[in-house]
Amino acid sequence: MLRFAIRRILMAVPTLAIMAVAVFVLIRLIPGDPASLMLGDLADPASLADLRERLGLDKDIATQFVIWFGNVLRGDLGLSITSGQPVLPLVLERFWVSARIVFIAVAIASLIAVPAGVIAAWRQNSALDLALVGTATVLLSIPTFWLGLLLLLLFGLKLEWLPVVGYVSFSDNPTAALLYILMPVATLFLHEMGVLIRMSRASTLEVLRLDYITHARAKGLSERAVLWRHAFKNAFGPTWTLIGLVLGNLLGGIAVVETVFTIPGLGRLLVDSIFARDYPVIQGCLLFVAFVYVVVNLVVDLLYPVFDPRVTAE
Amino acid sequence: MMKRTIAFTLGTLLAAAPAAAQTVTVALNADIRSTNPGVNRDDNTDAVVLHMVEGLVGYRENGSVAPLLAEKVDVSPDGRTYTFTLRKGVKFHNGAELTADDVLWSWNRYMDPKTDWRCRSEFDGRSGLKVEKAEAPDAATFVMTLDRPSALFLDSLARTDCGMTAVLHRDSVAADGSWDKPIGTGPFRFGEWRRGEYVTVTRFDDYSSPPGDRPDGLVGAKRTALAEVKFLVVPDASTVKAALVSGAVDLAQVLDSDVPELSASKSAAVGLYPSATKHTFLFQTRDPLLGNVKLRQAIAASIDIPELVAAVSNGHGKANNSAVALTSAYYGDVQRKAYAYDPEKAKQLLAEAGYKGEPIRIIANKRVHVPSFNAAVIAQAMMQAVGINAEIEVLEWATQLDRYNKGNYQMMSFSYSARLDPALSYEQFSGPKDRQPRKVWDDPAAQDLIEKASVISDEAERRKLFDQLHELQLETTPLIIFANGQEAWAHTKRLEGADPWEGKPRLWGARVATN
Numbered sequence: 001m002l003r004f005a006i007r008r009i010l011m012a013v014p015t016l017a018i019m020a021v022a023v024f025v026l027i028r029l030i031p032g033d034p035a036s037l038m039l040g041d042l043a044d045p046a047s048l049a050d051l052r053e054r055l056g057l058d059k060d061i062a063t064q065f066v067i068w069f070g071n072v073l074r075g076d077l078g079l080s081i082t083s084g085q086p087v088l089p090l091v092l093e094r095f096w097v098s099a100r101i102v103f104i105a106v107a108i109a110s111l112i113a114v115p116a117g118v119i120a121a122w123r124q125n126s127a128l129d130l131a132l133v134g135t136a137t138v139l140l141s142i143p144t145f146w147l148g149l150l151l152l153l154l155f156g157l158k159l160e161w162l163p164v165v166g167y168v169s170f171s172d173n174p175t176a177a178l179l180y181i182l183m184p185v186a187t188l189f190l191h192e193m194g195v196l197i198r199m200s201r202a203s204t205l206e207v208l209r210l211d212y213i214t215h216a217r218a219k220g221l222s223e224r225a226v227l228w229r230h231a232f233k234n235a236f237g238p239t240w241t242l243i244g245l246v247l248g249n250l251l252g253g254i255a256v257v258e259t260v261f262t263i264p265g266l267g268r269l270l271v272d273s274i275f276a277r278d279y280p281v282i283q284g285c286l287l288f289v290a291f292v293y294v295v296v297n298l299v300v301d302l303l304y305p306v307f308d309p310r311v312t313a314e
Numbered sequence: 315m316m317k318r319t320i321a322f323t324l325g326t327l328l329a330a331a332p333a334a335a336q337t338v339t340v341a342l343n344a345d346i347r348s349t350n351p352g353v354n355r356d357d358n359t360d361a362v363v364l365h366m367v368e369g370l371v372g373y374r375e376n377g378s379v380a381p382l383l384a385e386k387v388d389v390s391p392d393g394r395t396y397t398f399t400l401r402k403g404v405k406f407h408n409g410a411e412l413t414a415d416d417v418l419w420s421w422n423r424y425m426d427p428k429t430d431w432r433c434r435s436e437f438d439g440r441s442g443l444k445v446e447k448a449e450a451p452d453a454a455t456f457v458m459t460l461d462r463p464s465a466l467f468l469d470s471l472a473r474t475d476c477g478m479t480a481v482l483h484r485d486s487v488a489a490d491g492s493w494d495k496p497i498g499t500g501p502f503r504f505g506e507w508r509r510g511e512y513v514t515v516t517r518f519d520d521y522s523s524p525p526g527d528r529p530d531g532l533v534g535a536k537r538t539a540l541a542e543v544k545f546l547v548v549p550d551a552s553t554v555k556a557a558l559v560s561g562a563v564d565l566a567q568v569l570d571s572d573v574p575e576l577s578a579s580k581s582a583a584v585g586l587y588p589s590a591t592k593h594t595f596l597f598q599t600r601d602p603l604l605g606n607v608k609l610r611q612a613i614a615a616s617i618d619i620p621e622l623v624a625a626v627s628n629g630h631g632k633a634n635n636s637a638v639a640l641t642s643a644y645y646g647d648v649q650r651k652a653y654a655y656d657p658e659k660a661k662q663l664l665a666e667a668g669y670k671g672e673p674i675r676i677i678a679n680k681r682v683h684v685p686s687f688n689a690a691v692i693a694q695a696m697m698q699a700v701g702i703n704a705e706i707e708v709l710e711w712a713t714q715l716d717r718y719n720k721g722n723y724q725m726m727s728f729s730y731s732a733r734l735d736p737a738l739s740y741e742q743f744s745g746p747k748d749r750q751p752r753k754v755w756d757d758p759a760a761q762d763l764i765e766k767a768s769v770i771s772d773e774a775e776r777r778k779l780f781d782q783l784h785e786l787q788l789e790t791t792p793l794i795i796f797a798n799g800q801e802a803w804a805h806t807k808r809l810e811g812a813d814p815w816e817g818k819p820r821l822w823g824a825r826v827a828t829n
Contacts, residue, residue, distance in 0.1 A: 032712030036719050038347075038354070039432060040475075041730055041742070045750060046435035054430060082347055083509065084354065094510070152556050165341075165548050165557040167511055259550045264510030268549070272344065277712050 005302060012294040019290045020072065023283050024065050027274075033057070034081045034277040055081055068283070077287070078280035082273075087284035091266065095251075095288065098258065098265035100170070101181050102250040105188035110243055113193045117200020118235070121208060122227055132197060139194030148187040148260040155183060165262045184261045188254065192246055199242045204235040237308045244300030251296065252289040336541045336826065337514075338809060340819050341548040341557065341566035343682070345510050350493045351477025352424070352431050357731070360474045361818035362545050364532060365515050366407075367480035367498030370398050370417065370456070371472045372532035375815065376643040377590065377734035379468040380533045382524055383412065383481055383499060384456075393463025393771065398456040404522045406483040407503040414450035420481045421448045421458075428491070433476035443467065465771045469735040474816070478532065501538045501822040512546045529823040531815055539825040551682055558582045564809040565819055567683060568802050570628040576804045584804045586630050589816045590639035590732035591799030592739070593626075593685055595676070595693060596754050599792055600747065601724050603672055610791040612663035613674075613725075616700040618655040622692045623797045626685035631800040636784050637739040639798050643773075644736050648781040651788060660700040673703045678727040679714045689796065690727040721751035732799070732816050736780045737767040743793060755792035 035051040052058045056067070071078055077087035113136075120132040156164035162183055168176040207213065208231055216226045255267030266285060273281035342361070348354040351363050372382040381387055384398040404412040424431040425438065425445075437445045439461070447459040460467060471479045483497040495504050501521045505514030517538050526534035546563065548554050555572050557563035559579050568576060568584070577584045595613075597604045604610060623633045634640050636649035674697070678690035690706050697704040704725075709717065717723050733739040744760050745753040760783060767779040787793075803814050812824035 030713070031716040032710075033716055033719070036715055037712055038356075040356070041715070041718070041728075041752075044435055044441055046440040047432055050427070050430070050435070051432075082354070084348070085509070090509075149552055149556075152553065157556055157560050160560070164560045164562045165553055166546060166562065260553055262511075262546070262548050262550075262553060264508075264547070269510065275710070275712060 001302065005298065008298045008301065012291075012298075015294065016287065016290055020069060020283070020287055021065075023286045024068065025061075027277075027279055027282050028061055030277075032277045034279065037277055038082065068280070072287070077284040080273075080281045081278045082276050082281075087280050090269070090281065091284050091288045094264060094266040094269045095292075097167075097169075097263060098254055098267060099251060101184050101188065101257075101263065101265070102247065102254065104181070105185045106192060106243065106247050106250065108185070109189040109192040109196055109246075112189075113196030114200045114236070114239055116193075117197045117202075117239070118204045118227065118232055120197065120201040121204035121235075122223070124205060129201075133201065136194040136197035136201075139190050140198070141194075142191065143256075144187055144191050144254075145256045145260055147190060148183065148257055151183045151186055152260065167261075167263050180261075181263070184254075184257050184263055187257050187261075188250065192250070195246065196239060196242065200235070200239045203238040204231060207231045207235040233308060237304070240300065240304070240307055244297055248293040248296040251292050337544050338540050338542070338564045338812075338821065338824065338826065339544045339546050339562065340821070341554050341563045342545050343547075343549055343551075343554075343567070345547045346507070346513055346545070348493070349496050349504060349507065349513075351480040351482070351496065351498075352433055352475065353429060353477070353493070355432070355475065355477065357817060358545075360477070362513055362515070363477060363480075363496060364474060364500070364818065365502040365543070365821060366496045366500040366504055367477065367482065368500050368532075369471055369478035369480050370400075371468050372478055373472050373474070373734055373816075374531040374533055376531075376641060377639065378643055379472045380530070382478075382533050383417075387468065389771075394460045396458045396460070396467065398458075400454045400456065401522065401524070402454070404499050405520045406499055407497050407518055408483055408485055409520070410483055412481065412499055413453040414456045415453070416483060417456040417481050418448060418450040419484050421479075423482075423487070424479065431476070433470065433473065433479070436470045436476070443470075463769055463771070465776065466735060466737055466768050469738060472532075474532070474818070475731075501536045502543060505542065510547060512544050514542055514544045516542045529813070529815075529820055532820075536822040538822040540821055543821045558804050558806065561806050561808075563806075565803065565805045565812050565814075565821075567814070567817070568804045569682060570626075570630065570802055572804075573628060573630070573802050582804045582806055584802055585813065587801050587803060587814050588639075588641050589799035589801055590641060590734055590739070591817065592637065592639075592730040592732075592742075592795050593689065593797045593799070594728055594730065594743075595689070595794040595796065596718075596723070596726040596728050596743070597791070597793055598721060598723050598725070599754070599756065600721070603669075603674065604724055606667045607790060608663045608667035609669055612660045612667060612669070612700070613697060613702065614653040614791050614794050615656045615660035615663060616702060617653070617693050617696045617794070617796075619653060619794070619796050621655075622689060622696070625692055626688045627797070627800055630802070631797050633796060634798050635788065635795050637743075637787065637795060638736045638780055638784065639732070639734070639739070641798070642734070642736060644777055644780050646777065646781075648784055651784065653788065653791075653794065657700050664701060669702070671701070671703045673705050674724055675705045675707050676725045676727055677707050677709055677714055677717060677723050679709055679711045681711050683801070684729040685797075686727040686729060693727070719752045721747060721753075729799075734816075736783075737764055737776070740764045740780075740783055741768075755787070755790075757786070757790060757792070760786055760790075 035048055116132055120129045123129050155162040168180050170177040216230050255271045258265040258268040270285040342358045344358055346359040346362050347356055351367050368382050370384045371379050374380050385401045386399050388397040423429050435441050443464050444461040445458055446461050449457045486497045488494045502515035503518045505516045507513040523535055523537045524533055528535055551569050554566045573584050576582050597610050599605055620633045623631045635652045638644050638649045676690045678686045680687045694704040694706055730742050733742055741764055743754040747753050747756045763779050763783050767776050808827045810825050810827055812821055
């Protein structure tokens with residue numbers, strides 16, 4: 001297990017290095033100059049030259065990359081061009097805001113969707129199955145920004161149960177913080193629930209058709225035992241993989257949901273930085289997102305044997 | 315009953331949240347960049363910071379400059395020496411009294427390259443004018459000596475993007491000289507800044523207001539009744555609308571398309587506020603096609619500008635083809651002269667230009683609160699109606715700005731930020747392209763008139779120069795200015811007297827209705 005984990009972590013190093021180069025080069029291929037954006041449409045040549053020099057943008061790209069990459073190896077992701085803040089603390093601070101919402105949403109979505117998918121498969125083609133599949137398809141098809149706005153209109157404006165804008169951190173006031181993240185969490189879990197129900201149902205259906213399930217039933221086992229002890233364990237693998245992918249994907253950015261609900265998370269930071277051409281923050285965010293993706297998938301792989309004894313970490 | 319119970323429970327829980335009842339909340343579409351005036355800034359930053367700091371002079375609503383921290387400004391007969399007499403009894407937010415020493419310290423800080431003040435080049439000779447000497451002969455007098463007379467010196471000091479050249483207390487910076495927080499003389503003092511979330515300012519009880527019975531631009535009466543203002547970052551326009559209707563936000567700029575719905579709302583009201591922003595179509599006069607003045611004139615004749623302005627502003631805007639803003643004291647009969655919509659003349663000019671249907675690409679962006687894309691679509695249709703092969707290329711703003719700065723375009727739907735003095739407004743787009751490719755109007759005759767208007771202070775003489783510039787601009791058509799900004803702001807009905815100016819919220823004249 002340990003060897004497997006170390007090997008996977010070492011494999012992530014070249015991935016992150018390639019990512020660093022790709023991010024650095026690609027973002028500079030996009031037209032746009034952070035110094036011009038900061039000075040706006042009134043940039044006189046002298047001010048522009050001053051600012052470009054101060055930001056190190058007057059150096060050639062290779063030199064800029066060597067300086068930046070050298071700093072990254074020392075754990076320093078640089079300073080934000082627009083705010084002057086150190087990038088790493090900024091990214092971490094925003095990441096935790098997003099992470100809380102994502103973890104809660106994915107946990108709720110998984111707890112509801114996985115059993116729902118298993119039950120839908122067990123009662124395939126019944127009214128319950130059709131209802132669950134229909135609900136999942138609808139949830140999957142609704143864009144998150146629209147779903148978010150619908151919730152905002154319903155719970156914020158019509159019913160006046162929940163705050164429409166703003167954010168309160170858990171350290172300031174846990175109760176209020178919970179109220180402020182209810183709608184973003186609901187938006188995400190409703191959407192992701194659709195994906196997970198379909199996957200859980202499909203993988204359970206596949207397992208239910210296997211011979212050993214027929215054998216279990218022939219032995220006279222109860223349906224509950226067949227379903228949960230025999231079918232679920234083998235059917236959960238693909239869903240678990242998908243949960244990992246969903247988690248990694250959402251942790252990488254829920255910019256749309258954060259924009260609708262004014263949540264100061266990582267996704268909004270990344271989008272704002274792209275519009276402002278804040279190179280150090282864009283690079284920092286993307287490198288961090290790649291790192292999180294690698295870690296989440298590593299954890300998912302390491303936990304595989306817990307759910308499916310046929311799989312070993314070795 | 316159920317609904318009431320839930321609402322009561324959640325309301326009780328929310329009461330524990332830090333929002334105070336008397337706090338007025340203003341929505342910003344993006345976070346501020348810093349609290350350092352004129353250094354790391356954008357429009358949102360200026361809007362917030364200018365509640366806390368003030369300069370020696372500031373802008374009036376008609377674009378002229380008036381004393382602010384100064385009681386009066388005396389200019390020497392040779393136009394090179396400016397003597398500012400400070401108002402008495404003005405205090406900083408830390409209780410210290412304002413003196414000329416503070417003004418001198420602030421000035422020296424701005425002129426120190428380490429400060430990175432964006433307007434330093436306007437005063438150190440790199441853009442022409444140079445402040446040779448700044449002195450504080452006594453506690454109430456500050457003197458600045460220039461290397462040449464300038465009609466724009468006070469305007470440059472008052473510019474909002476320069477942070478109004480705000481006078482700061484030296485405790486605004488840390489011991490190592492780095493920026494800490496603004497300790498100014500404004501009607502509000504700095505409260506708290508949660509990056510990405512909000513910034514708060516609180517009423518400064520010892521504020522000494524300039525004379526006047528009402529706010530006038532950034533001068534006039536600036537007393538405030540509000541205890542606290544919270545500038546909340548709300549990036550999404552739909553969320554802004556919902557927040558206004560629910561009362562979670564008291565004041566916000568809104569989309570023109572949202573005006574009818576918000577006007578009909580029981581809880582909100584909408585106001586329209588003019589600004590000196592210029593909405594334009596730029597021509598690249600070095601383009602093989604658009605270098606031909608007849609083709610540019612044909613495009614101008616093909617566009618029904620009043621119709622276009624009405625369409626992009628939901629009927630609220632007013633056409634203006636002059637670089638002198640509608641709100642300017644210099645706007646007069648000459649500036650009312652406009653391009654005539656004449657499709658037949660456009661066709662005739664196209665024939666005279668030898669136009670054979672070559673494509674003309676209009677670059678536009680889809681930023682909210684500017685009519686770039688919608689104006690481009692309407693202009694395209696009108697141009698096509700007379701036989702011009704107009705195409706639209708939509709770019710993201712940073713990319714468009716890059717193309718603008720490099721002069722890499724044929725035609726561009728572009729909005730300029732406000733410049734209140736007409737000479738500065740013309741200077742925005744005029745000048746030699748060889749030195750600055752972003753310049754649009756490269757005409758020595760125009761440049762000569764602008765330079766004269768930058769030196770001469772006499773109002774009547776300046777008016778004549780601006781009149782000549784307008785005539786020349788209409789004739790050579792290096793760009794089509796089609797309108798100034800007309801911004802829609804909505805506010806909750808509990809908030810009164812918060813009239814934004816030049817795209818910036820002003821909360822010092824505002825109050826909360828008691829019933």
